[in-house]
Amino acid sequence: MILVPGVAACAAVGVAMAQGVLAASFFISGQKFQVAADSLTARGFSLYGMIDVTRKHELVPVAVSGFRHATVSGLCQSVVVDVPVLGTQTLRLTxxxxxxxxxxNLFIDATTESVGQANFDGLDIGVAQGALTKGPVRSADRNSRFFDPDGVAQQALSTTLTDVRVSAVAVSAGTFNIPGLRVRLQQGDHACF
Incomplete structure (x- = not known):
């Protein structure tokens, strides 16, 4: 019962973002969740540092991975929550x-990332954040006081990543089409990894 309003709100936000109704600029909850994929192939890749802000105005440093167009196989997203009386609950999307x-225009704000294998074409490491052109930069980030145009970034014309494991605080996209979407609320810890 306690989770139902939160789950409904998360689902509504996810649908609104996927349909392009809700802007990608928002306060984060500050709670980490997991995103995993068997493979992610993208045209236009960027990686840059950023600071996300919670509703309580706490600052959370993140590495933002941006993908202009991405194809993902074996997607899993999970958040594990301890609920009084009910115990541990997992909301899992696959x-x-x-x-x-x-x-x-997929953006993943991560605190940690690991990839089994990463292949890049047209890779630039050490490019200034303000000079990123091969991959996307979220417009809300570019206009943020925390965006350092002279900060170090990475970009590539394309990338293929396998066995992707990410601890994230936010994910946003211009469009997000998920065939075979399944959302489950399960008792216990059923995190993606």
Whole structure:
């Protein structure tokens, strides 16, 4: 009962963002969640540092991975919450098993990332954040007081990542099409990894 309003709100926000109704600039909850994928292939990749802000105005340093157009197989997203009386609960979203997930202007604000194998074409390491052109930069980030145009960034024309494991505080996308979407609320810890 305690989780239902939060789950409904998360689902509504996710649908609104996927349909392009809600802007990608928002206060984060500050709670980390997991995002995993068997593979992620993208045209236009960027990686830059940023500071996200919670509703309580706490600052959370993140590495933002941006993908202009991404194709994802074996997508899993999970958040584990301890609920008084009910115990540990997991909200888990999966999709892209039969047909791949497709996203445009996908941004993942991560605190940690690991990849089994990363392949890049047209890679630039050490480019200034303000000079990123091969991959996207979220417009809300570019206009943020925390965006350092002279900060160090990375970009590539394309990338293929396998066995992706990310601890994130936010994910946003211009479009996010998920075939075979499944959302489950389960008792216990059923995190993606």
């Amino acid at each position: 999709g892209g098993d039969g047909r791949p997930v497709e996203a445009s």
